[in-house]
Amino acid sequence: MAPRIYTSPVPSFPILSTSVFTRLFAPRASGDIGGFPADLRAFVDAESGASITRAQLVHLALSFGYGIKHHPNTSRFASRGSTVLIYSPNSLAWPVVLFGSVAAGLRCTLANSAYTAHELAFQYADSGAKVIFTTEDGLSVVREMFAESGIAKAEADKRIVVLGADLRWAGGPSAPAGAASEGLVRMEDLLDKGKLDQEEKFEGPDAHETVYICYSSGTTGKPKGVETTHQNMTTLLDIVAPAFPPLWENSIMLGILPFYHIYGAAKLVHFPFSQGCPVIIQTKFEPDKFCAVIQRFRVTHALVVPPVLVVLARHSAVDEYDLSSLKVLFSGAAPLGHTLVKQVKERLLAKRGGRGELGITQGYGLTETSPTTHLLTVGEADRKMGSIGVLLPNLEARLVEDDEGEVDAEEGKPGELWVRGKTVMKGYLNNPAATANAITPDGWFKTGDVAIRDAEGYYYIVDRRKELIKYKGFQVPPAELEYVLLTHPDIADAAVIGLESVKEATELPRAYVVHAHPEKVRSAEAKAAFARSVGKWMEGKVARHKFLRGGVSVIDAVPKSAAGKILRRDLRELAKQEMARGELGGEVKARL
Structure with missing residues (x-):
């Protein structure tokens, strides 16, 4: 019997084969950047208010890319296809470092900023990274990691680039350098060497080269490096747009999700920029600061995870700040139940006298799918509360009852969700066995999540198959x-x-x-x-x-x-x- 293959209700469209940098920054008309005015704010530091425009980001990224390729400490590790590691919490420097590295033709592996030296050592070695970008707070862990890896201090210090708290390069406040970073290369040192004439190109077949390596914890064994290609990421940007909660003129996104996680990297560092929406960068989630930033910057959209919604449902900070500008809360990375959605919506709308609009919606995906495969539109968020939404365009899905994919679940019955399309990873780095276990020979990725699809094509996650x-x-x-x-x-x-x-x-x-x-x-x-x-x-x-x-x-x-x-x-x-x-x-x- 032929497999039961589901497609998206949203029409498919041509897929581009180009680099991430070109997709985001190439002008669409005279004077614009990526189809939006060059002087539009791109990223804002929540604490200081310092910001960089789209034009400034392009200049800074190309300057950073030139610097890393020509500085004597880093140039030997900066040939096309080499890997660099970012070990830092969210900051205004993040998009500069990430896009600057991409412009230089490098791969970026993104490490959890809470990692211990031992955890970091594994990712550093497994990813093949040589240069590491970190904050002054992360230096002690990085140096311990190098020591554990058997790299002498003199050599290790040549592989470190410090992302300091000094924001004068972005028109922000100055901050003194810490004693621990004395003698190390700083990000600013890479910004004044020159500027790339253009980014490294990854066109046609080259678009299938790896650009990001995020690590997936999985359920067994050590974390696995997920190879995300330029094609994966650019496809994601295009197929998410039709279903994502609409971003209108003067929309402002709050960025509290960790940028090292694929959810934050894709949906905060990449997607809002592709839609001309500024992102307010917050280093970490703290209820009072979260609410204060929404009030101060009149935030309209916030990407969150369910624990943030639990806070919004119950924390006293919600009553102390004006959150009336907030129009959309988009949740991902973990299941979101309808009860919690109702609690948050009722509480926030009660503060507005029951007036105004507030959409609370969610999506679904994994690191291995770049990450999004399903989205619930704001228009259907109340009617389909608890659903992860519909399958995105250009993707296919199956609901499978057995490990081999020989038996599909009956209509309306649960089965393991399998997906196929251009957002699915190239494979797990250095782990062909895990890749073979996760991706079938004909390209189906086994998510490990059990889902139900209703008669209207909306999907509901029941749970992890192994849970x-x-x-x-x-x-x-x-x-x-x-x-x-x-x-x-x-x-x-x-x-x-x-x-x-x-x-x-x-x-x-x-x-x-x-x-x-x-x-x-x-x-x-x-x-x-x-x-x-x-x-x-x-x-x-x-x-x-x-x-x-x-x-x-x-x-x-x-x-x-x-x-x-x-x-x-x-x-x-x-x-x-x-x-x-x-x-x-x-x-x-x-x-x-």
Whole structure:
């Protein structure tokens, strides 16, 4: 039987084969940059207010690209196709360094700014990077990483470029250099050497060369480097535009997502620029600062993850600032339930007297898909609340019941989501076995997520295939239980994992919850009483096979990645510790 292949309701269109830099910066008419006025602000530093225009960004990027190719410390590592590593939180320097490196023909690998030296050492070696861009705060970790890698300090210091806090290059405030960075090359040192006449070109077949290497944690083994090509990224920019929440004249985007994550890199550093929308750069998410920045800059759009929406639903800062300019909240990277959407929408609109517009929507994708494959439009956000939206144009999808793809799910039934198209990665760097396991010979990428497609072509993620809990033959999606738990008035956050019951030969759902008022559950007795009450409360909310038979534990915070995904592996480790202490009983164990 032929596979059941779904396509997008949005018409396909021609795919370009060009470099990321050319796609973003090439003029469309006399005097413009990428189709928008050269003097339009591109990026703004939230703290200082310093900003760079589109014209300034082009000049700075081409100057940086020239500098890295000609500075005596970096030139030996800057031939076309060489890899550089960015290890830094969000900053105004980020787009300059990223696009400057791309203009020089380099690959960029983006590292989590919270990495330890050991974690960073793995990515540095696996990606083949030589030069590393970091902040003064990151220097101690970088130097420890070089030492662990067996690179002498004198040589290591020649491979470091410091992104300082001094913003005079962008018309912003000055800041003194730290003693630890003395003698190191600084970003500013690469801006005054000259300027590239033009960017390195990646046209036609060359567009399939790798430009970014982000690392995907996966579910097993070490992180894997995802090879994202110029073609992947430029295709993404084109196919996202028809379905993304509309950006109109005077729209302003708030950038709190980490730029090192593909979600932030694609949707904040690349996409708004391609649409002529300024981005306000915030280094990290803090509720009060988040709300203050929205008020100060009259932000209209914010890209978030579900934990940010939890804050907006409950934090007191929401009542202290004027958030009326906010028109669109777009969530990604983790499942978003309709209950949380309703809570946020009701709270924010109540402050406006029930007037005005506020769209809360979401999309779906993975690092391996550059990252987006599905989007829920603002116009359908209320009617299809909880959906990840429709498949984007130029992509195909399947819902598969088996690992080999021989059996497709029936219409309206769940199956593993497979996608195929020009946004799917070239492969995992240095890992052909993992690539072969993830991508079929005919190009289907196995997402590992279980989805349902309704009669109108809207998709709903049920859960990760490997995270589904099986209770006596019934499938129990952790995400569904988490959505229910978040409706409890005294629960601020929640996560669910499966425990294996030896006695019953099945898995039991166990919940980890964060109390909305921690001061009320300081003692062990209070935590135990609250946990029991939550378990009893859930019995009135879900079917019997979804009861929390593995128990409830009260914790201080649910472990999550910077992108907002629940780190279930950490919770499984916690469950093992609880089992060792005899807190789970002798007949259950955490699933590997």
